[in-house]
Amino acid sequence: MAQAIQVSQLSKTFGTRKALKSVDLSIQPGEMVALIGPSGSGKSTLLRSLGGMNVGDTGTVTIGNRKVQSNGKISSEIRSVRRGLGVIFQQFNLVGRLSLMTNVLMGCLGRIPGWRGTLGFFPVDEKEKAVAALDRVGLSEYGERRASTLSGGQQQRGAIARALLQGANTLLADEPIASLDPVSARRVMELLARLNVEEGLTVVVSLHQVDAAVTFCKRVIAMRDGAMVYDGAPAGLTQDILRNIYGPEYEDFAQVGVSPA
Numbered sequence: 001m002a003q004a005i006q007v008s009q010l011s012k013t014f015g016t017r018k019a020l021k022s023v024d025l026s027i028q029p030g031e032m033v034a035l036i037g038p039s040g041s042g043k044s045t046l047l048r049s050l051g052g053m054n055v056g057d058t059g060t061v062t063i064g065n066r067k068v069q070s071n072g073k074i075s076s077e078i079r080s081v082r083r084g085l086g087v088i089f090q091q092f093n094l095v096g097r098l099s100l101m102t103n104v105l106m107g108c109l110g111r112i113p114g115w116r117g118t119l120g121f122f123p124v125d126e127k128e129k130a131v132a133a134l135d136r137v138g139l140s141e142y143g144e145r146r147a148s149t150l151s152g153g154q155q156q157r158g159a160i161a162r163a164l165l166q167g168a169n170t171l172l173a174d175e176p177i178a179s180l181d182p183v184s185a186r187r188v189m190e191l192l193a194r195l196n197v198e199e200g201l202t203v204v205v206s207l208h209q210v211d212a213a214v215t216f217c218k219r220v221i222a223m224r225d226g227a228m229v230y231d232g233a234p235a236g237l238t239q240d241i242l243r244n245i246y247g248p249e250y251e252d253f254a255q256v257g258v259s260p261a
């Protein structure tokens, strides 16, 4: 079977700063992988590179059996790759002035003529799927609400519902819980974990919270200075390894409070 995600020798330099140094990475379909590491270690650059939102200087990224980028060029297959990719950011995931339902329905824009979506004419079967997706993320009651009136956690779950409607089989989540209170953060992580287990979605999530990575992901990859310095089970993240990743004051970085209740 093709790997869900394959990264070979990916490097990226911003000015004089090496954000990624010859990163090699394979992720199998159905894995849930956390990317951890201190600020500036390259987590976002790597995650964005997976979706082709960042172009490396050298190296390749492949998703399924399609190229995302190769040696500094985005592939011509990127549009079809993106149809299978749901991307969740820390903020700004939804269009605030539109209803949550319309935001979720935007997930089907790749399947229907653009003018229909632009004018709000979504097919009935897509509306039914959107209702089901909102139910799946626990937001059935909120479909008519303007997105801007929802809490941060609800907006994140709305963005996940949009990815479900899109039919994404891979979710890339860049610090999705960084702006959330502990309870909302836990809900979002539980949802990602549930979709991973129950629907087989491949999930790659960058996190500042080590304990969220350890609690919800079976595989943790740690970055430091643009290189992968740990790749394995959470149980292998000893205090020494964490100190090596985050430096002597790592306890200050390892925020707590998103473990299951």
Ligand SMILES: Nc1ncnc2c1ncn2[C@@H]1O[C@H](COP(=O)(O)OP(=O)(O)OP(=O)(O)O)[C@@H](O)[C@H]1O
Pocket: 014, 015, 017, 018, 019, 037, 038, 039, 040, 041, 042, 043, 044, 045, 046
């Ligand atoms: N667009 C950019 N222009 C210039 N430098 C950048 C850019 N994006 C990232 N960098 C630099 O590349 C390095 C890696 O940044 P990146 O955002 O990937 O780290 P990160 O681990 O995600 O950090 P954080 O946890 O703070 O988001 C940093 O030194 C950062 O300043």
